Amino acid sequence: MHPRFLAGVAAVALLAGGSALADPLPSWNDTGPKQSIIAFVESVTDPTSEAYVPEEDRIATFDNDGTLWTEQPVYFQGLYALDVLQEKAKVDPDILTTDALKAGAKGDVGGILATGMDGLLEVINVSHSGLTVEEFQADALDWLTNYTHPTTKKPYVDMVYQPMLELLSYLRDEGFTTYIVSGGGIDFIRAFSEDAYGIPPWQVVGTEGNTAFEVVDGLPMLTKNGGVTFIDDKEGKPVGIARHIGRKPIFAAGNSDGDFAMLQYTTSGAGPSYGLLVHHTDAAREFAYDREGHIGTLNRGLDEGPGLGWTIVDMAQDWAKVFPGE
Amino acid sequence: MHPRFLAGVAAVALLAGGSALADPLPSWNDTGPKQSIIAFVESVTDPTSEAYVPEEDRIATFDNDGTLWTEQPVYFQGLYALDVLQEKAKVDPDILTTDALKAGAKGDVGGILATGMDGLLEVINVSHSGLTVEEFQADALDWLTNYTHPTTKKPYVDMVYQPMLELLSYLRDEGFTTYIVSGGGIDFIRAFSEDAYGIPPWQVVGTEGNTAFEVVDGLPMLTKNGGVTFIDDKEGKPVGIARHIGRKPIFAAGNSDGDFAMLQYTTSGAGPSYGLLVHHTDAAREFAYDREGHIGTLNRGLDEGPGLGWTIVDMAQDWAKVFPGE
Numbered sequence: 096m097h098p099r100f101l102a103g104v105a106a107v108a109l110l111a112g113g114s115a116l117a118d119p120l121p122s123w124n125d126t127g128p129k130q131s132i133i134a135f136v137e138s139v140t141d142p143t144s145e146a147y148v149p150e151e152d153r154i155a156t157f158d159n160d161g162t163l164w165t166e167q168p169v170y171f172q173g174l175y176a177l178d179v180l181q182e183k184a185k186v187d188p189d190i191l192t193t194d195a196l197k198a199g200a201k202g203d204v205g206g207i208l209a210t211g212m213d214g215l216l217e218v219i220n221v222s223h224s225g226l227t228v229e230e231f232q233a234d235a236l237d238w239l240t241n242y243t244h245p246t247t248k249k250p251y252v253d254m255v256y257q258p259m260l261e262l263l264s265y266l267r268d269e270g271f272t273t274y275i276v277s278g279g280g281i282d283f284i285r286a287f288s289e290d291a292y293g294i295p296p297w298q299v300v301g302t303e304g305n306t307a308f309e310v311v312d313g314l315p316m317l318t319k320n321g322g323v324t325f326i327d328d329k330e331g332k333p334v335g336i337a338r339h340i341g342r343k344p345i346f347a348a349g350n351s352d353g354d355f356a357m358l359q360y361t362t363s364g365a366g367p368s369y370g371l372l373v374h375h376t377d378a379a380r381e382f383a384y385d386r387e388g389h390i391g392t393l394n395r396g397l398d399e400g401p402g403l404g405w406t407i408v409d410m411a412q413d414w415a416k417v418f419p420g421e
Numbered sequence: 422m423h424p425r426f427l428a429g430v431a432a433v434a435l436l437a438g439g440s441a442l443a444d445p446l447p448s449w450n451d452t453g454p455k456q457s458i459i460a461f462v463e464s465v466t467d468p469t470s471e472a473y474v475p476e477e478d479r480i481a482t483f484d485n486d487g488t489l490w491t492e493q494p495v496y497f498q499g500l501y502a503l504d505v506l507q508e509k510a511k512v513d514p515d516i517l518t519t520d521a522l523k524a525g526a527k528g529d530v531g532g533i534l535a536t537g538m539d540g541l542l543e544v545i546n547v548s549h550s551g552l553t554v555e556e557f558q559a560d561a562l563d564w565l566t567n568y569t570h571p572t573t574k575k576p577y578v579d580m581v582y583q584p585m586l587e588l589l590s591y592l593r594d595e596g597f598t599t600y601i602v603s604g605g606g607i608d609f610i611r612a613f614s615e616d617a618y619g620i621p622p623w624q625v626v627g628t629e630g631n632t633a634f635e636v637v638d639g640l641p642m643l644t645k646n647g648g649v650t651f652i653d654d655k656e657g658k659p660v661g662i663a664r665h666i667g668r669k670p671i672f673a674a675g676n677s678d679g680d681f682a683m684l685q686y687t688t689s690g691a692g693p694s695y696g697l698l699v700h701h702t703d704a705a706r707e708f709a710y711d712r713e714g715h716i717g718t719l720n721r722g723l724d725e726g727p728g729l730g731w732t733i734v735d736m737a738q739d740w741a742k743v744f745p746g747e
Contacts, residue, residue, distance in 0.1 A: 296667025308659040315689040333634040337643050341622025363641040
């Protein structure tokens, strides 16, 4: 790089750093949530503050589905699994051994959800086994990039929330380490988390399946064998945090009661902490749902969250923009 | 910090960086292993080299017992478990339900090992359950700091290998991320890994037990419930790496056939990689063992490792020093 250009970069950086006008969260309206997030970050990063937290303890954990990207009409991983299942069933119809799998092979999302979350897990399980982790991730990324959402017609990878991308960047700029802690599959999320969120694979915690190490024709490989070994949801989220991170976060964000335990854990005990729930109130720009349904149900969080000091983000009111590029 | 002091620091840093005499591995003799480690690190960090590896891919994984610290006469975690078991059995002798547990309560290590590795796991399991992760780690750290090794009489935390401490620091200075990938318990290792090795909890992969999230009297806590959910040994090591890191290492170090699969995985495929096995040849300064016994058995590694391009470190010949401060 030419020294004169470098000097220019440094000058811009100084200006940005020195200006009180620089807005780290431009896609957030200037309402309560934005103000309290910035106040929290400024207090824990100010060495003269009583609330100061050293960098190695600035751990922030984010749910994925419904918190960082859309989860309607059903988790995108479920939609991907459905497409894979339909292709597999064409070759071998004998794999359709349950009602959920039969519904899945017809593309009948309602029929799967009628069998409960276990049905969805079955579809995912059958779809996501019998291939290496690398093969699975390449296929998933291809699908996420080239297939489009049924209502918005955007590629799935573009259905991330712009305000949350800004929040992730802001926290990292302020010395936080940002993790995903999701009920979704760890291998699936890692297929796109680095590109989409700037979050590398080792900062993704998720539901885990049987993975086997084998040497095939002299070539070592990791194969997805089917079967779930760990469910990173509800009370599993603090357990996933304990296993993968080993330190309590000081910031946690979610959108459903599957995140309640994670926020409860994060905001417990002495020391500063911040709990955030995204409330889907925006039928016009995204989806509106909370207390009912199979996906992203939010009851306890709405009832108890405010009393626990958590911030409820009203998507319609608090976000100036939902998706990037709008 | 006073500016003049800062300038002094910068000058020293410049001198060290610019000097070909700076030795990153002073406790290694100038034999093959040291030379090949430095040659490898220099090649993967040189942007003009064909072997150049960007920082985010410079992942190094280290076994713990017998690779970073001593594992004789038995894994230190086993010795700790024995002490805890003896205390527990005084209060409640009914917990001694198996031959291994009865041998353990008498402090009979040979009797436990005679029942195989399962017996040792039983002792560890009974000892390490019924308390929170925090309580367990505080107790383990206290034991490691205040109890001494039966033959060397050093505190256990001081039985780390000085040459390996230097190797960890050297790799980190060169942009590597250093992980522990151990058959030992993840919570046990995290109790001391940051202080002893500079490795934070989120870079420790190990054997995992049942952990439950509960809210007791309004206080959220993580409790160790007994029972093993994942064994991070042998073929489990690449699986543990896949779960926790999600990217193939380019450097792996171990000392037993429990590390074979990890080195095989690391050194497979295209691209530069380095596999290292510590061979315990030094009865005078540490212990001498390899092909026989219950702990750290090394057969395949000695037979096949050299043919796979792995470096075998002869502790007696290649290390100028074993423990810190000698």
